[in-house]
Amino acid sequence: TDAPPQNTKAKPESQKKPSKKGRGGMIVLEPVAGTRDFIPSDMRYRAWLFSKFHAVAKKYGFEEYDAPILESEELYKRKAGEEITQQMYNFTDKSEQQVALRPEMTPSLARLILSQGKSLLMPVKWYSIPQCWRYETTTRGRKREHYQWNMDIWGVPNVSAEAELLAAICEFFKLVGLTSQEVGIKISSRKVLETVMKGLNISSEQFAPACVIVDKLDKLQKEDVVQQLSILGISEESSLELISIMQIKDIDELSQKIGEESVAELRQLFDLVKGYGVAEYLRFDASIVRGLSYYTGVVFEAFSISRNSELSRAICGGGRYDRILTTYGAKQDTPACGFGFGDVVILEILRDLNKIPKEVSRHVVNDLVVPFNEDLRPQACKVVTMLRDAGIPAEVYLPKTKKIANTFSYAERIDADRVIMIAPDEWNAGEVKVKYMKLQPKGVGEEEKNTVGVQFAVKVDDLL
Numbered sequence: 001t002d003a004p005p006q007n008t009k010a011k012p013e014s015q016k017k018p019s020k021k022g023r024g025g026m027i028v029l030e031p032v033a034g035t036r037d038f039i040p041s042d043m044r045y046r047a048w049l050f051s052k053f054h055a056v057a058k059k060y061g062f063e064e065y066d067a068p069i070l071e072s073e074e075l076y077k078r079k080a081g082e083e084i085t086q087q088m089y090n091f092t093d094k095s096e097q098q099v100a101l102r103p104e105m106t107p108s109l110a111r112l113i114l115s116q117g118k119s120l121l122m123p124v125k126w127y128s129i130p131q132c133w134r135y136e137t138t139t140r141g142r143k144r145e146h147y148q149w150n151m152d153i154w155g156v157p158n159v160s161a162e163a164e165l166l167a168a169i170c171e172f173f174k175l176v177g178l179t180s181q182e183v184g185i186k187i188s189s190r191k192v193l194e195t196v197m198k199g200l201n202i203s204s205e206q207f208a209p210a211c212v213i214v215d216k217l218d219k220l221q222k223e224d225v226v227q228q229l230s231i232l233g234i235s236e237e238s239s240l241e242l243i244s245i246m247q248i249k250d251i252d253e254l255s256q257k258i259g260e261e262s263v264a265e266l267r268q269l270f271d272l273v274k275g276y277g278v279a280e281y282l283r284f285d286a287s288i289v290r291g292l293s294y295y296t297g298v299v300f301e302a303f304s305i306s307r308n309s310e311l312s313r314a315i316c317g318g319g320r321y322d323r324i325l326t327t328y329g330a331k332q333d334t335p336a337c338g339f340g341f342g343d344v345v346i347l348e349i350l351r352d353l354n355k356i357p358k359e360v361s362r363h364v365v366n367d368l369v370v371p372f373n374e375d376l377r378p379q380a381c382k383v384v385t386m387l388r389d390a391g392i393p394a395e396v397y398l399p400k401t402k403k404i405a406n407t408f409s410y411a412e413r414i415d416a417d418r419v420i421m422i423a424p425d426e427w428n429a430g431e432v433k434v435k436y437m438k439l440q441p442k443g444v445g446e447e448e449k450n451t452v453g454v455q456f457a458v459k460v461d462d463l464l
């Protein structure tokens with residue numbers, strides 16, 4: 001198995017691992033382990049999914065930003081034992097800089113917010129769809145990269161920001177046809193955990209690492225979680241009490257346990273989301289912690305409601321992270337909250353539930369313009385440009401036209417509606433020859449348009 005790139009100082013040629021050549025000197029055709037190619041038939045699904053992300057962000061008034069995939073490793077140097085920082089795709093570059101392929105976008109966003117300083121008017125509502133990386137040993141066979149829709153609101157301390165983000169996620173669900181019977185969002189708050197931990201005399205220094213550990217409850221045995229908490233100095237009794245409170249699914253019951261003041265924000269949040277009309281997607285669940293150490297308040301996680309009992313993988317997740325800037329040396333913090341929404345799980349769910357429109361799989365070109373011979377190619381380029389300028393996706397047949405039949409099979413391959421032939425006699429008469437490759441929607445005009453395969457003359461000006 002590939003050892004993770006621990007100390008990757010530049011190695012002398014002799015020690016470098018030879019690249020795995022294919023048979024007989026051919027390069028390896030597969031992408032690097034854990035990474036994906038997107039040929040056009042795959043890229044159409046990714047582009048369709050991203051178009052929904054962009055549409056929701058635009059509808060909610062978010063502004064798009066980006067930052068380099070490559071960041072200084074120090075952005076991710078956190079000591080809370082998170083999986084995300086232990087799987088960093090990091091290396092030493094040729095100027096001896098410790099760099100990493102970003103494992104998440106939030107630290108880059110915090111860097112941008114800090115770099116903008118006072119010039120940045122709050123609140124800030126920014127979004128991005130970055131590719132994020134991790135170094136997984138290939139034995140686990142998991143992906144090493146994914147695209148993650150990030151939506152963040154900075155400068156808003158109250159839960160109106162979380163409500164806006166939850167509404168945006170539900171807006172996306174509605175946009176792709178996912179109902180509240182098929183997906184949902186579980187919501188809690190780390191302030192609940194903070195209150196409970198304080199009541200159990202768990203120190204504030206242990207808060208973030210303890211959250212990272214109890215987040216594993218759905219993956220590890222309870223005993224293992226208790227054992228990992230004991231390493232932080234948390235007694236078995238306190239751990240079991242913490243774990244039992246995390247089983248609570250009702251805010252009233254939680255209020256009984258830790259007091260109404262500690263659940264006030266959650267009550268306010270559930271009131272606000274009713275205003276957005278998305279309450280049906282949302283439910284309180286004290287077991288939601290999320291695995292990132294910097295969360296400080298409300299946390300949430302979307303999941304698929306699977307028909308069989310199999311555990312559903314998180315669709316997206318996020319929360320409030322009010323104290324991230326001072327961890328990067330800022331003199332004061334700015335309240336922030338956001339979510340990350342990966343491209344892999346959601347596409348699997350949408351495919352499984354047959355929510356992706358058939359046309360997403362199709363490459364669309366409406367017209368193919370074919371010059372009868374090379375002398376007529378300039379005329380063909382003129383006609384295809386006229387069509388394109390009118391907003392019609394159109395191609396001009398690029399190979400030399402040897403047999404007209406070849407152009408028709410190409411037209412079928414690109415699923416074109418029409419083949420428009422530039423032929424000498426017709427061109428001299430100001431006309432082209434048109435052949436419809438498939439039945440057109442009723443009422444688009446003359447009878448010929450609904451007679452597939454018939455060729456007929458059309459004035460160039462009547463083509464549009």
Ligand SMILES: Nc1ccc(Br)nc1
Pocket residue numbers: 084103104132133134143144145146
């Ligand atoms: N953080 C992270 C990065 C890349 C993938 Br794939 N999953 C999680």
